[in-house]
Amino acid sequence: MKKAVHFGAGNIGRGFIGFLLSRSGFEVTFVDVDRELVDYLNKHGRYSVVEKYGEKETVIPVEGVKAVVFEEEGEIIKKISEADIITTSVGPKVLEVIAGVIKKGLLKREKENLEPVNVIACENLIRASTHLKEYMLRDSDKQEREIISKIAGFPDAAVDRIVPPQERDYSKVLVEPYFEWTVEKPGFKGKILEIKGITWVEDLEPYIERKIFILNAGHAVCAYLGYLKGYRTIEESLQDPDILNTVTGAMREAAFYLSKKFAFEGLEEYIKKTLDRFKNKALKDRVERVGREPLRKLSINERLVRPAKEVADLGAKPVNLAKGIAAALLFDYPEDKEALRLKEMLKNQGMEYVLNYVLGLSREDADLIRLIMENYNNLLGERKS
Ligand SMILES: NC(=O)C1=CN([C@@H]2O[C@H](COP(=O)(O)OP(=O)(O)OC[C@H]3O[C@@H](n4cnc5c(N)ncnc54)[C@H](O)[C@@H]3O)[C@@H](O)[C@H]2O)C=CC1
Numbered sequence: 001m002k003k004a005v006h007f008g009a010g011n012i013g014r015g016f017i018g019f020l021l022s023r024s025g026f027e028v029t030f031v032d033v034d035r036e037l038v039d040y041l042n043k044h045g046r047y048s049v050v051e052k053y054g055e056k057e058t059v060i061p062v063e064g065v066k067a068v069v070f071e072e073e074g075e076i077i078k079k080i081s082e083a084d085i086i087t088t089s090v091g092p093k094v095l096e097v098i099a100g101v102i103k104k105g106l107l108k109r110e111k112e113n114l115e116p117v118n119v120i121a122c123e124n125l126i127r128a129s130t131h132l133k134e135y136m137l138r139d140s141d142k143q144e145r146e147i148i149s150k151i152a153g154f155p156d157a158a159v160d161r162i163v164p165p166q167e168r169d170y171s172k173v174l175v176e177p178y179f180e181w182t183v184e185k186p187g188f189k190g191k192i193l194e195i196k197g198i199t200w201v202e203d204l205e206p207y208i209e210r211k212i213f214i215l216n217a218g219h220a221v222c223a224y225l226g227y228l229k230g231y232r233t234i235e236e237s238l239q240d241p242d243i244l245n246t247v248t249g250a251m252r253e254a255a256f257y258l259s260k261k262f263a264f265e266g267l268e269e270y271i272k273k274t275l276d277r278f279k280n281k282a283l284k285d286r287v288e289r290v291g292r293e294p295l296r297k298l299s300i301n302e303r304l305v306r307p308a309k310e311v312a313d314l315g316a317k318p319v320n321l322a323k324g325i326a327a328a329l330l331f332d333y334p335e336d337k338e339a340l341r342l343k344e345m346l347k348n349q350g351m352e353y354v355l356n357y358v359l360g361l362s363r364e365d366a367d368l369i370r371l372i373m374e375n376y377n378n379l380l381g382e383r384k385s
């Protein structure tokens with residue numbers, strides 16, 4: 001039986017990637033910092049994936065899974081040395097944390113003369129696998145760098161399945177029925193593995209940009225505007241005609257840029273389908289989850305600022321993306337550390353600093369900055385009144 005090691009037994013880990021690997025006949029070992037979750041998976045060796053749209057529900061069992069807690073470095077290294085594939089869904093900021101132990105596992109493979117393996121980072125981040133590799137290379141000497149490049153492939157991927165916050169019940173994961181896992185074939189070392197659900201592509205860029213700049217951008221705009229208006233979920237926020245208009249407009253603005261760059265077809269259809277997925281009543285997807293970590297989401301290459309800047313650079317006005325950015329600047333959910341940090345930065349260092357150092361905008365982006373500030377002041381006014 002082929003073996004997979006998956007870092008992060010959270011929503012995407014169990015509800016999407018681990019699920020597909022298991023259904024493709026892999027023995028899946030999850031690695032996670034959550035000891036209770038690891039103990040549950042080891043005790044039961046199974047969980048269910050509940051696919052739901054509205055009232056329609058399908059329950060699919062996932063069996064034969066194992067887990068290792070992140071502290072058990074020796075065990076993880078051993079598992080990596082025996083694996084046929086290594087995947088992650090830990091969140092972009094955690095890639096740096098797991099790079100070290102994956103590297104040790106890869107060095108062990110080389111030492112024992114084992115076959116090369118592929119490491120696929122399944123995160124909402126452009127070229128996440130490449131980032132993970134770079135973290136490993138950064139902390140390596142010349143010889144180790146050569147070994148890592150020889151013993152492992154790091155194909156980049158785009159992952160798309162909405163998995164909302166779950167009730168604290170490890171036995172099941174609620175997901176939407178839809179999924180898309182796109183992997184860049186040229187980055188894969190060795191013979192392509194048969195994994196159900198993967199779409200192999202020659203060039204990932206159009207797919208990942210479509211995912212991050214249309215879907216995730218629209219989702220984020222909805223989350224931040226919904227939060228400001230006091231809505232709890234994405235679906236509830238989209239019942240507000242103003243929010244629906246802005247979200248649709250933001251996705252269309254990003255589509256305008258993408259159609260110029262990639263000669264894409266069918267983007268309007270993609271937007272429509274995405275909105276239908278957002279409106280899935282079964283997900284009860286909280287605006288605070290979708291808006292989580294606003295400093296990350298407001299950075300220059302991320303879902304909001306990058307398409308807005310691209311549209312502005314094309315000479316058009318990204319009015320809806322700018323409104324989403326303005327709303328993100330007002331996201332002050334007290335349980336989100338980045339939201340608190342953002343609030344503090346705005347108070348102590350001021351807006352100009354945030355626009356420069358968080359959003360990465362400069363004087364050259366004067367038109368975009370003006371648009372963001374107009375919306376920011378309007379939203380601030382609405383909030384106070
Ligand atoms: N939830 C969703 O609908 C989607 C999420 N994503 C991406 O997938 C990634 C994971 O997101 P979610 O599954 O929603 O988050 P999550 O918070 O449910 O899962 C992350 C898991 O990683 C674990 N973790 C943290 N540090 C770790 C470490 N050092 N070693 C091993 N495990 C560790 C956490 O305990 C948690 O179980 C993110 O990059 C996200 O952007 C992508 C598409 C959809």
Ligand SMILES: O=P(O)(O)OC[C@H]1O[C@](O)(CO)[C@@H](O)[C@@H]1O
Nearest residue numbers: 124161162163215216219290292
């Ligand atoms: O996982 P992130 O990057 O914090 O962002 C949440 C986004 O990820 C997703 O969970 C899945 O793509 C979307 O629902 C949402 O746009």
